[in-house]
Amino acid sequence: MIPVGYYPCTQDAPEGKNVDRMIDEIMAQAELCEQTNYDGFYFTEHHQQADGYLPNPVLMAGLVGARTTRINVGTCIALAPLYHPIRLAEDCAVIDQATKGRFRLALGIGYQDIDFEAFGVNPKQRARRSEEVIAVLRDAWAGKKVSALSSDYQFKDVSVTPTPFRKTRISGLPHGVNPVLNAPRVSPTAGLSTPFSQYLLLKHRLICTAKNVRRMAANLLFV
Amino acid sequence: MRDAVIADTVERASVLAEPTMETHRWYFEHGAFVPDEQLANVHSVSDLSFKVAAKDRIIHGDADAIIEQLGRFEDIIKPDYLIIRMRHPGGPDQQQSLDDIQMFGEQVIPRL
Numbered sequence: 001m002i003p004v005g006y007y008p009c010t011q012d013a014p015e016g017k018n019v020d021r022m023i024d025e026i027m028a029q030a031e032l033c034e035q036t037n038y039d040g041f042y043f044t045e046h047h048q049q050a051d052g053y054l055p056n057p058v059l060m061a062g063l064v065g066a067r068t069t070r071i072n073v074g075t076c077i078a079l080a081p082l083y084h085p086i087r088l089a090e091d092c093a094v095i096d097q098a099t100k101g102r103f104r105l106a107l108g109i110g111y112q113d114i115d116f117e118a119f120g121v122n123p124k125q126r127a128r129r130s131e132e133v134i135a136v137l138r139d140a141w142a143g144k145k146v147s148a149l150s151s152d153y154q155f156k157d158v159s160v161t162p163t164p165f166r167k168t169r170i171s172g173l174p175h176g177v178n179p180v181l182n183a184p185r186v187s188p189t190a191g192l193s194t195p196f197s198q199y200l201l202l203k204h205r206l207i208c209t210a211k212n213v214r215r216m217a218a219n220l221l222f223v
Numbered sequence: 224m225r226d227a228v229i230a231d232t233v234e235r236a237s238v239l240a241e242p243t244m245e246t247h248r249w250y251f252e253h254g255a256f257v258p259d260e261q262l263a264n265v266h267s268v269s270d271l272s273f274k275v276a277a278k279d280r281i282i283h284g285d286a287d288a289i290i291e292q293l294g295r296f297e298d299i300i301k302p303d304y305l306i307i308r309m310r311h312p313g314g315p316d317q318q319q320s321l322d323d324i325q326m327f328g329e330q331v332i333p334r335l
Contacts, residue, residue, distance in 0.1 A: 036328025
């Protein structure tokens with residue numbers, strides 16, 4: 001059986017005036033998903049949206065995780081270039097501990113300028129920054145001390161504590177792929193509007209290049 | 224990741240799909256629709272009908288129709304995981320969203 005996850009609308013159109021109520025509704029949706037055979041409940045990420053688009057999928061996954069006991073909770077996707085890798089590694093590990101291993105992180109590289117502007121990140125650096133975040137997550141969650149001495153982040157011999165509840169498995173899953181990631185723009189949400197035939201092509205290409213984040217756009221990276 | 228529109232009939236789905244289509248028109252205008260034969264006669268966003276957009280892209284209909292569509296999905300790309308969305312800023316409302324979640328969860332997921 002293919003596991004099925006659900007992802008809610010996190011936009012309170014038009015002006016984001018009832019976000020509190022919207023979050024209540026999302027919680028009710030998650031509780032129903034837990035009762036009706038879904039495998040997981042996942043959140044997306046955008047910033048500076050007039051409709052109050054919820055900006056922090058890791059936080060929301062933690063909130064849903066606290067209200068549920070069975071389903072996986074996580075992101076689909078979080079925007080990797082916009083996170084400090086230590087903070088992301090820590091937050092995810094804490095949620096994974098709190099939910100007894102039900103947290104799943106999926107990362108994308110982002111495509112909307114306004115998201116990058118919110119954090120002062122140059123979109124042209126998104127592939128490199130994503131690679132760095134993933135490298136830190138991989139080592140930190142394996143219990144290794146991590147260092148980064150790049151123009152983006154500078155830290156040395158950092159221990160991320162706690163580590164996740166589960167032994168983590170990092171793998172690429174097809175969502176969208178674009179071979180010119182360093183272009184200022186790539187197709188957004190390729191997964192949602194991509195027909196089956198091209199999905200297959202993307203999947204094959206992704207499997208071939210799963211170790212090379214520069215060739216992956218908004219792909220899912222589950223841990 | 225897929226959008227799904229739950230409806231008793233495919234015809235009804237095309238009516239209920241308007242909030243989903245609002246989102247997909249945005250995707251189209253932002254270059255997210257990779258051209259394929261289905262889009263051969265779509266020259267601008269106004270040409271993007273539900274019928275055109277839905278084929279192989281948006282899951283729609285009742286449980287049997289959805290099973291059939293996801294069967295193609297299974298045959299062609301053998302997905303490891305399916306993540307669906309059924310609500311958009313324009314709707315449906317909360318009660319309908321809960322009904323849709325329940326229908327998909329109880330009538331579709333066990334048959335996948």
